[in-house]
Every structure is written in structure tokens, then in C-alpha cells.
Amino acid sequence: MxxxxxxxxxxxxxxxxxxxxxxxxxxxxxxxxxxxxxxxxxxxAGPEGICYRSDLFEKAGLPTAREDVAALMGSWDDYFATGREFVAAVPGSAWYDSSGGTAQAMLNQVANPFETDDGTIDVENAGLAEVWDAVTGNVADGLSTTLPQWSEDWVASFQNDGFATMACPGWMLGVVEGNAEGVAGWDFADAFPGGGGNWGGSFxxxxxxxxxxxxxxxxxxxxxxxxxxxxxxxxxxxxxxxxxxxxxxxVLEVSNAFFNDAPVGEILSHRAAAITVQPFKGPRYSDILQAFQAAILRVDDGSNSPDESWKTFLSDVSQLS
Amino acid sequence: MTHRTQAPSGDDLASSPLAGPPPVRVEPSPPPASRHHRRGRLTRRQRLSAWDVKLSPYLYISPFFVLFAVVGLFPLAYTAYVSVFDWSLLGGKGDFVGLQNFEDVLGNPYFLKSLVNTISIFLLSSIPQVVIAVSLAGLLDTHLRGRTLWRMSILLPFVVSPVVVAIIFGNLFGDTYGLINQALGYVGIEPIQWHTNRFASHLAIASMVNWRWTGYNALIFLAAMQAVPRDLYESASLDGAGRVRQFLNITIPMIRPTMIFVIITSTIGGLQIFAEPRLFDTTLAQNGGSDRQFGTLTMLIYDFGWHLRDLGRASATAWLLFLLIVVIALVNFLVSRRLNALGGRR
Structure with missing residues (x-):
């Protein structure tokens, strides 16, 4: 757009x-x-909540009820801290589905992720650095599956207990249901780290x-x-x-049997009301986002260290203007 | 005699029973002077018929050239035109920028990388492909039981759409849950990072290309092999040459023109490779891997044109690729002419 x-x-x-x-x-x-x-x-629109696997939560000794899970995810720091607890308790499973998806969810709360309000490209800002450091830092801790979102491996990971949580805009619920067909234990919490966030939606x-x-x-x-x-x-x-x-x-009456009968209509209405920040998206937003996602993936797949990958990202962005 | 002057065509001259000619007049080509005389007096219908003979052959082959001009030459020229402008996908034509787009593309760090990837994937696919196709054709050119079945079935992969091939191979070459890596895991081999390791990704893509095109090329080779005179083999057997010797010293030299054809077409196809690497990407938001491990030149054109919406740079890249193909085709041509000359001397 x-x-x-x-x-x-x-x-x-x-x-x-x-x-x-x-x-x-x-x-x-x-x-x-x-x-x-x-x-x-x-x-x-894409108001975001958190999809989670209550069966894996139980295995890790974490609470499983929607309200209790929501209480664990007030801020991104809390969310990641719970994740470290989880991966220590359940080896073989990651905390979230992909670094790219988590970065996207965090970016959706940054006012000026890539460009200043007049449309000037500015990627060396504190908000973006915070996202970058958190997401690439979590890779070493095993919080991420390190799979590219939407890849075949990512799709397969739904069937392999690959991860326990993911940022879920409303339209993602159908994707999870399709990929995780036959897997019991999915639920949908009325919470989102750092407040609300919008991911996607069309015009x-x-x-x-x-x-x-x-x-x-x-x-x-x-x-x-x-x-x-x-x-x-x-x-x-x-x-x-x-x-x-x-x-x-x-809308309010819609519930979803796959997600343990979660009242998704009501939850998403709450999540939509919680959205306070809409990132500034200048004309180069999508191009920079794509370069940023590739940069995260270079750290995920081990082809670059975070520092090298960041330098390539800066060079990619400099080619855009 | 009056009849002859009214209808002075060569046929009538030769065959008219009224002429009662002495034998010398019946020769098929009349003397030059009289032919000249007659041309000046052609009727309209005769002139049309003469034009018909001269022009019709060109008219009959013209549909190809007209079509080529519309779908080949025009886009080529128009791309050259676009490449010297600032040209946005949505906004259209902008300022004239001269060769700036070409400079930008050549200065782009991904240009060289894409060029190397393209050539690497091309070599990894074309060389094994030709070798395997020739060997397969050699095996099929024997008295096998049910040979039509065998010959038809090697064409099967070609019938499958490249998109389907890419999806199937995408599952085979998954980094974590892919079939190949899981199989390697059973025998205790570390999983191969198909989408991260540059060489491994080239191998994976080349295997898709080979799977699709080897059978097709084998059939072309087979057709050429069937045209090799059988008595050559008979004499060779009498001289004591074995099957392998016959294949190397008779079959291969005899099908050389076909080999040159296959090599040139697979060169052009190989340098323009797009669908396989594009679909090998785990998501369409990427462009040849996280670090362009397997991004090709056509993918770079796509990236400029459709991701960055800069048709000027996309066109400049397209022209650079075109020039590269022309250069390689010329080298191909010179090498093959030399090979043919060698063959003639043999």
C-alpha cells in the first residue's frame, strides 16, 4: 500500500x-x-494475539489456561524469558515459529521502523536496533525454529512439535489450522507482548x-x-x-473449535482495540522490510554472523534510493 | 503462324503442332534475343505469375518472421529504449538517464554474484545432462524388449510442469524436514543445508533441471542415432570393434550436428534459468536464498522490475544478459565450426 x-x-x-x-x-x-x-x-485487518500449544506448555510445567498464559506475555522481555524457561524444559521444540514472524510482530509496534515521517530512509534507529538485537540474540538461545516463515520446513514444523507459540493475526488462525491438521492442543490467548499490533490486511x-x-x-x-x-x-x-x-x-459470537473453542471474535476485537501504534510506511517500506527479513534469515541459517548480516542489510538499503 | 504471335510463351513455341518445325526449333531454351523480345509483351496475368514464383516462398515463411518481429524484435528494441530511462513499474516513463541504469546494475553487488550463480548452475546442469542423455540414447538405440515403452517413459519428466517439479524437489531438499536430509540422517550423515550452502543449492537446482530435460534431449539424440547408417556398425564389427568402441568412434561423431544443436539450445535455456531457482526459494519474498546463494540473472531482472519496481534497471539487466548470451553463442558457434572442420578431415 x-x-x-x-x-x-x-x-x-x-x-x-x-x-x-x-x-x-x-x-x-x-x-x-x-x-x-x-x-x-x-x-x-490483522490484530494480533498469541497462538500457543497448551499440551507443550503442560509438558514444560507452564500454565495452560488462556488467562494465565496471557499473564505471561505482558512485554517482549517477559515473553522471551518464558521462552527460555520453555526451551530448557522441552528440548527439541523452539519457543516461536520463526525469527521473521516474531520480528514482524515487533516491527508492527515501532512507530518509524525504516523511514522518518517525511519518508527519508533511516534504518539506524533505536527502535529497529531493539528488534534486531532481540531476534538475532534469541537464535543462539534456541528460542527460534530458525526456519523461514512460509517455507516447506516451516509448514512441516507444525506437525513435528517444532515450536510452542507464534504471533497470530486473525488471518493466521486458518493457516495454523491447515498446517497443524490433526494436532491437538492449540489455543489462542487474548494477549500480545508490548500491547496491540496490526499485521496485514488488504485494501x-x-x-x-x-x-x-x-x-x-x-x-x-x-x-x-x-x-x-x-x-x-x-x-x-x-x-x-x-x-x-x-x-x-x-463477529463477537465466533468461536473456533480447533483452538479449544476460543472465542476468537471477542479476543480479536479486544486485540484490535489495543492497537495504538501504526508504523510509518513510506514508499520504500516493503523493499526495506524484505531486505530486513533476508538479513534475519542470514543469521537464522548461519550464513552470516549478526554483524556481517547487518552490514549487508545496510548495503542493500543503500542500493534502494 | 498467327497463333504463335498471339501467344508467344515458351511452352507454345515448343509444343505447337501448327509450327511444323524442323527438329532444331524444338530445343527447350529459345535464343536470348527472342526471349528478350517476348518479355516486353507479358500480359498482366503473366507478370503476376512471375511475381508469384519469386515472392511466394518469402510469403510462406513470413508468418514466423512477422511473429518474431512482434514478440521478439519489438520487445528487444523496446527494452533497450526503457533501459535508458528512469522507468517505474507503476508510474511509467520518467527522465532520460542515459547509461545510468547500466552503471547502477554493474555496480550492484548482486550482479556479479548472480552472474557466477547462473554460470555455475548452467555448467552443473548442462554437462551432466548432455553426457547422461547421450548414454541413455545409446542404451535405447538397441533391440530392447518393449522399446517404445522405454523410449516414451524417459519423456515423462518433461511433461510435468516445472512448478510441480519445484514443489516436489522443494520437499526433497528441505533443510530440516526434507526427505533427503532425513534419509542421510538414518545413515548418520550430517544434514546438508540445501538452501544456505551455495554449492549445495546449485546442485539441487541443477538436479531439477536435469530431471526435466535429460529425457527430452535423449530422445533428440536417439532420433539422430537412428539415422546413422547401420552398415557402418556392421563393418566395424567385422573389424572387431566392440559395442563401446562403436559408440565412441561411430555414433558420437555421426551425431555431432545434433549434439551442437542440443548444446546451443541448452546453453540459451540454461542462462535464462528462472522457474527452478525462483521456486526453490523457501518463500517468494526471498530472492535466491537469504544471501543470494542461488539468485540468477533472470531473477535479478525480476527483483529490479517487480520487487523494486524499477523497470529501467530491469531492462538494463535484461540487455546485459542478452549480450552475455550472444557472446557465449558466438563462442559456441566458433568452437562447433572448428569441431565440424575437424570432423570433415577425419
């Missing part, structure tokens, strides 16, 4: 005063360019080439209305980004 905002000229201005307040603030902001034009209508835009921009805009407005998005959540689990949908009964 940031790259699309940078090319606003190629898209129809969808600003419509009657839709003010339809979306959560961070969602509307992400679709609005510096001239105040709304270029996209938000569909879903609908109308390109300038469109022969029917008015009709397209009308359709986009209809399909992103709270009523439709609440139904979409009940049907496929894409959590709505519309304020009114958070209170809709279709």
Missing part, C-alpha cells in the same frame, strides 16, 4: 465524507496519502485506467461496509477493519 500511495496519480481518489469513521484510525491512515486523499478502502483500489470508476468505487464502498465484512469474518476468518463490525454479533 505505501508504494501505491507513492503512485497516487495512477489510482482514483476514493475520498468520500460519508464514509468518515467507518474504519479504525490506523486503517484509514494507511490508505490516505499526504494530500489527504483516500486511495483505498480497507477490507480486513481495494480503483486504477485510473478503469472504464467504470464510479461503479467500481460504489462496489468497493459496499463490499467494505461493516455488514459485509462481518459476514466475511464468519465465513473465512478475515477480521474486519471497520469500527462498527467490531461490535457486530456475527
Amino acid at each position: 505505501p508504494a501505491i500511495l507513492a503512485e497516487s496519480d495512477a489510482f482514483v481518489d476514493l475520498t468520500d465524507p460519508s464514509l468518515d469513521g467507518r474504519w479504525l484510525d490506523f486503517k484509514a491512515a494507511a490508505a490516505t496519502n499526504s494530500d489527504g486523499q483516500m486511495i483505498g478502502y480497507g477490507t480486513d 481495494l483500489t480503483v486504477p485510473q485506467q478503469s472504464d467504470h470508476p464510479e461503479e467500481a468505487k460504489e462496489f468497493a464502498a459496499w463490499i467494505t461496509a461493516p455488514e459485509q465484512q462481518a459476514k466475511a469474518f464468519a465465513a473465512i476468518g478475515a477480521f474486519p477493519s471497520q469500527v462498527d463490525a467490531l461490535e457486530a454479533p456475527e
